[in-house]
Structures are given as structure tokens and as C-alpha cells.
Amino acid sequence: MSAVSTPPVTPTPVRRDAEATKAAILKAARHLLARHAHADITLKAVADRAGVSPPLILKYFGNKDTLFARVMSFETDAAALLAAPVEELGPHMVRHVLLSQTQHGADPLLRIVFAPLHGEQGDILRANFRYQVTDLLTARLSGPDAGLRAELAVAALLGLGVMYGIARGTEVRASTVEALVERYAPAVQAYLTP
Structure with missing residues (x-):
């Protein structure tokens, strides 16, 4: 053997x-x-x-x-968030925020909420957010008060992101993405349309 x-x-x-x-x-x-x-x-x-x-x-x-310079940049996130014609931007942005959280485990905007925790780095985060998100959205809007309307639209998205991802609202999380888009997007779109 x-x-x-x-x-x-x-x-x-x-x-x-x-x-x-x-x-x-x-x-x-x-x-x-x-x-x-x-x-x-x-x-x-x-x-x-x-x-x-x-x-x-x-x-x-x-x-x-x-x-952290990359993490504090909103450039890529803003490009995806704003990747729709203005007439369809409200539903697109709401869907994007929700799908980012449900499918990728990350919200494209929420890190701005934590800027106060970061001292000087928080100032960078705020400046990036302003230039890369709200100013970019403002530039796409026509009509009066475009800057104010852009900030209010983004504020509405942040509120949704906080309720969904941080507060983990049971009713919001029990709804489908499309049901939330149907209910929430008209409010966001109202700020985008003069």
C-alpha cells in the first residue's frame, strides 16, 4: 500500500x-x-x-x-439627489432620500444635522452643504425667492430623513417608499415650483 x-x-x-x-x-x-x-x-x-x-x-x-474631506463633501450626493428635471424633482428627491436609507444604509444629506458636533470641521460641513446642495438647487430654480424655496425643500427632505433614519418613526418605516413619495413629494415640489 x-x-x-x-x-x-x-x-x-x-x-x-x-x-x-x-x-x-x-x-x-x-x-x-x-x-x-x-x-x-x-x-x-x-x-x-x-x-x-x-x-x-x-x-x-x-x-x-x-x-473626512471626502465624507464632508456633498458633491456626489447632490448630483444624484438633483438628477431630475425641476418639474419632477420633488418626487425624485424624496425617493432618493428613502432609497438611500433603505438600500444603502446612508442618507445623502443627514450628516449636516451633526455639524454642531464637529467644531471647525462642522463649519466645513456647513459650507460644503450650502455650496454643494442648497446653492446648486437654488441655481436650478426660477421665479421669486429661489434661495428660500431651495432651503425649505431641503429642510423638508432633512425632516423626512430624520424621521425615517434617526427617529425611526414606526408609521413612516411601515409605509412603502412609493406610498411615502406619493404623500410627501407634493409638499417638496411645491417649494420647487414658482
């Missing part, structure tokens, strides 16, 4: 999808930024939440400041 020897199995290193990993890191940083002061958040905490190592965060983002 001869013994058959088999070579040892060498595990294949797990290859990460770079974009998925970056997205997980950004999502983890957003989550922590919504719950803790910027100064209290460590790269290790972000890494632990994202399921990666701190050196991987450094590889993709360079340092904590660069990572």
Missing part, C-alpha cells in the same frame, strides 16, 4: 474590489461622523467598522483629513 502525498494547499489571497472597499470605508466614516465628534474618530475605528485594516485606509485616502 503506497501513501499518496498531496502538495499543501496554499490559500489564494482574497482580492478586494477597490471601489467597493473605498465605498465601505466612506460609509463607515459617515456612520461614525454622524455619531461622534470628528476629533474622537480614529482611523482604527473607521477600519474596524469597514472591516479593513487602517493601512488600507491610508493606501486609498492618504490620511484622516483626506478621508
Whole structure:
């Protein structure tokens, strides 16, 4: 009887999808930024939440400041939030806020609510929000009081995001996205239409 020897199995290193990993890191940083002061958040905490190592965060983002500069930017979120003609923007924005929370676990706007926690970083967050969200929406609106109407529309979206994602209103969360769009979007659209 001869013994058959088999070579040892060498595990294949797990290859990460770079974009998925970056997205997980950004999502983890957003989550922590919504719950803790910027100064209290460590790269290790972000890494632990994202399921990666701190050196991987450094590889993709360079340092904590660069990572949080991305987290504090609303540019990509605003592009998606405002990606509809003005005549259809209210329903689009309401649907986008709700789907972002239900499907991606992140609200495109809510991190602005936590700006007071972040000292000087909060000032950056507020400035980015103003320039990248409300000013961009204002520029798309016609008619009188466009700036005021843009801010009121965004305020309505923030209220919905808070009730859905932070307060976790039982009735709101029990409704379907489309039922909420049908009820809530006309109020948002009313601010967008002169």
C-alpha cells in the first residue's frame, strides 16, 4: 500500500474590489461622523467598522483629513439627489432620500444635522452643504425667492430623513417608499415650483 502525498494547499489571497472597499470605508466614516465628534474618530475605528485594516485606509485616502474631506463633501450626493428635471424633482428627491436609507444604509444629506458636533470641521460641513446642495438647487430654480424655496425643500427632505433614519418613526418605516413619495413629494415640489 503506497501513501499518496498531496502538495499543501496554499490559500489564494482574497482580492478586494477597490471601489467597493473605498465605498465601505466612506460609509463607515459617515456612520461614525454622524455619531461622534470628528476629533474622537480614529482611523482604527473607521477600519474596524469597514472591516479593513487602517493601512488600507491610508493606501486609498492618504490620511484622516483626506478621508473626512471626502465624507464632508456633498458633491456626489447632490448630483444624484438633483438628477431630475425641476418639474419632477420633488418626487425624485424624496425617493432618493428613502432609497438611500433603505438600500444603502446612508442618507445623502443627514450628516449636516451633526455639524454642531464637529467644531471647525462642522463649519466645513456647513459650507460644503450650502455650496454643494442648497446653492446648486437654488441655481436650478426660477421665479421669486429661489434661495428660500431651495432651503425649505431641503429642510423638508432633512425632516423626512430624520424621521425615517434617526427617529425611526414606526408609521413612516411601515409605509412603502412609493406610498411615502406619493404623500410627501407634493409638499417638496411645491417649494420647487414658482
